[in-house]
Amino acid sequence: MAFTRVNRIVLHHQVLGRADGPTLVFINSLGSDFRIWQEVVPDFADRFRVVLYDKRGHGLSDAPAAPYTIDDHTDDLIALLDHLKIDKAAFVGLSVGGMIAQRLAVRSPKRVQALALCCTAAKIGTPDLWAERIAGVENSGIEPLADNVLQRWFTPLFRETHPDEVAGWRNMLVRTPAHGYAGTCAAIRDADLRSDAGRIGVPTLCVAGDQDGSTPADVVKGTADLIPGAGFALIEGAGHIPCVEKPSVLSALINRHLQEAGLV
Numbered sequence: 001m002a003f004t005r006v007n008r009i010v011l012h013h014q015v016l017g018r019a020d021g022p023t024l025v026f027i028n029s030l031g032s033d034f035r036i037w038q039e040v041v042p043d044f045a046d047r048f049r050v051v052l053y054d055k056r057g058h059g060l061s062d063a064p065a066a067p068y069t070i071d072d073h074t075d076d077l078i079a080l081l082d083h084l085k086i087d088k089a090a091f092v093g094l095s096v097g098g099m100i101a102q103r104l105a106v107r108s109p110k111r112v113q114a115l116a117l118c119c120t121a122a123k124i125g126t127p128d129l130w131a132e133r134i135a136g137v138e139n140s141g142i143e144p145l146a147d148n149v150l151q152r153w154f155t156p157l158f159r160e161t162h163p164d165e166v167a168g169w170r171n172m173l174v175r176t177p178a179h180g181y182a183g184t185c186a187a188i189r190d191a192d193l194r195s196d197a198g199r200i201g202v203p204t205l206c207v208a209g210d211q212d213g214s215t216p217a218d219v220v221k222g223t224a225d226l227i228p229g230a231g232f233a234l235i236e237g238a239g240h241i242p243c244v245e246k247p248s249v250l251s252a253l254i255n256r257h258l259q260e261a262g263l264v
């Protein structure tokens with residue numbers, strides 16, 4: 001793993017896998033760090049150079065003062081790619097990570113070879129919902145929200161059968177800096193990428209979890225319908241974080257998409 005200062009903040013990242021392969025970049029969701037991809041990465045590292053990073057406000061990256069915008073997050077990703085001398089890559093974005101990927105595809109189309117947009121949309125939630133979440137976090141931190149968030153992240157079956165894993169992922173969530181979390185909530189609150197969607201010109205697959213309480217399948221499908229030629233896949237028995245709950249199913253979908261896009 002490595003730390004690099006870009007845009008006046010330190011970003012935590014890791015590059016692994018096949019150094020001479022095509023590049024695959026994973027972008028995280030709200031309240032998570034790049035450990036959530038650990039079950040998925042081995043399915044790609046034999047053929048791809050894999051890049052993982054913690055976006056600002058999360059994980060071991062710096063958490064500058066809130067609020068942030070999706071363009072702040074996109075600027076950070078572009079600066080990290082510049083630093084790593086990556087001129088083009090495929091991107092897998094989860095939730096707000098998928099919003100960052102959508103924005104990148106419009107701002108820097110030459111850099112994007114393919115997109116896998118997981119449990120995400122061009123617009124997530126409502127301004128009121130995010131304002132309430134931000135106020136809660138500013139007043140009382142993440143802890144009081146955590147159990148509700150976990151109900152959206154994971155299905156009842158997973159929570160019942162994997163209590164220790166769920167407790168560990170809960171630790172990751174509540175240890176996110178409160179202002180980093182709130183800063184990214186503001187980015188989601190202010191982002192409406194629906195007018196960008198029609199300008200995405202790369203092979204795109206949108207993936208939904210059938211029990212996702214944050215970006216329900218119909219919302220993900222609605223975004224797929226806005227992106228020219230985008231495919232849509234539904235994972236059964238998955239909540240909002242399929243890379244943890246259904247990693248091999250998610251990997252298979254992404255692998256097939258990248259093959260169809262001609263990357264491997």
Ligand SMILES: O=C(O)CC1=CCC(=O)O1
Nearest residue numbers: 029030095096149152214
């Ligand atoms: O916290 C949630 O509800 C899940 C979520 C929404 C956007 C994101 O990145 O995660």
